[in-house]
Amino acid sequence: MSTYKVRSGDGRFIAMTADEIRRDLIEGAADAADRGHIPTLDDNEIDRLVDLFVDQAGVVGVQMGNQVISTQDGGDHRINADAGSCGLALAIGRIQELQLHERAFGQDTIELGHIDYSYKVVKPIVAQEQAYVENALVATTHPLMYGAMTNLGLYFAPDGPYGNPADLLPAGRIKEALAAQEEAAVHAQRDVVFVGTRLADSGLDIMNLDTSGASGDADFMAALKAAEELKSKVPHLAIEMGMASEFVLGMHGSVTYKGERLAGMYPNDQVRMAEAAGVDVFGPVVNTNTRRSMPWNLARAVCFVKACVETSNIPVHANVGMGVGGIPVLDTPSLDAVSRASVAMVEIARVDGL
Template structure:
């Protein structure tokens, strides 16, 4: 039997038989289904993924007519990472005019709302230049990043110091205090940017600090939508599962710890988010057929219940993309095709 060349979740190449690829796809689907309490992919959908990996062309493409739009995170720094000396506004012009980007995102190199707040006055002139030199919709993006509010970097006691001492109540209080600081910062920065003309706000990597981080994003989104009903807000997650770092936090009667994408999106849309981005963790020791099938299973369930556009986070280390700085195009194109064609996504 001929071998199929594919990769592991860390990008390393591996050759598998057709039966091994099919088995990995089925196991990936079943893993997601058992964790999230959802249905695995149907046999024809699993076969569709198999055919993508069986095709040994370097690149595979989306079927004509099924193209989707793209939003981005940390967009302002992408070109500079290639050691090209270019400022933020120029890099976003390149994205729009040379690379055909559907949307643009202005962001600070320290991609969190807390450090963006004191320099907000310096961000606004660049936003003005960008709005006057581009046509595509412009987002301003940053992370809640609740960890920045813990000592020694922030004003709140550090839960990581309190928990080993058995001070569980004090650690929870520290998280709750950090939430209020973070919500205030997000609302401040987002309000200033929106009133200056930005088209939308990207609250990114939500849940990186667990359920308190997710609650921060939900509260901030709710406040912003009440303040600016027409504001576009994209909420992109940090992982497939909301960690219970606090453990007792709820929003509108729903406990946040333990939520998977199909439940995360319900809360995001209730808060007022206009785009939701599920993020499915890569397992570096698993093959790409296993990882892609697993991610597609999660994202399909999310897309089926969502009433707002879903843009899956297909980037390094999430949604079937290998955890490697330079993403192989063979892996990227297969993960993209599988998610778009099976999950019926609105974007990436």
């Protein structure tokens, strides 16, 4: 029986028959459906995915007219940052990087961000970042985002003023661990709003609350409350919220937003929370399992994101980068893998952007 070259979740080529590809696609989608309590992919959608993998073209693409909007996270640093941020470490300025994304790379939006990519870190240098935003707005035409993370982890000892839940929980100091997260969330919300209102004063188009929930449910709550407060104070500032993972970790376990417990939420529930907070564009994340094939991972990611898109009333821009959205975990992702994930997200999950 013929075999086809497909990627594993760690990026290596493996050989699979069409039947094996179909089996992995069905199992991947079923895993998402089971975890998220959502419908699995139907036979036509599985057939389309089989076709994508059996087609051995190096690059595949969406049908003309089906193109969607591209947004990014990580800002301008993918060119000047080092490999730790999957960057090229080229000697080039931040505004020039934005111009390259706009004029040479075919992007639909552009994003500025500080190399540390956390709002806590940006707060003391916000005037510097305002200057960059103002310069960028003069030099570019595309909608300009500013991206960073709520990153609640930076508020815990030894980096921040609150006790570290990772130390407190194993020591059985449960109440202290919960209180530390609640206090840190209030602090983080204050920092995000501080930065957001000032960047809005400078004329910024979009604030990207990226990697929300990276430190668990309290982190997600801080991002949601910050979005809500920003929409109240500077309603003209658009907000994109990108997630950290497919599942909100219950590091606290009991925090709620609008009366709903955040721990354990999958993308179709996360987007309802983002929408309630006033977020304009939502970015779901589905993590890649390196021990499974790309067909398994992509079907699983598409199944989660499709349910999110169907639930949402706001545009959904799926995260489809290194190690998320069905793409193998590799800092030099292959075009054959990226293009298949891109097509599947647009034509099956029906995303509004990537």
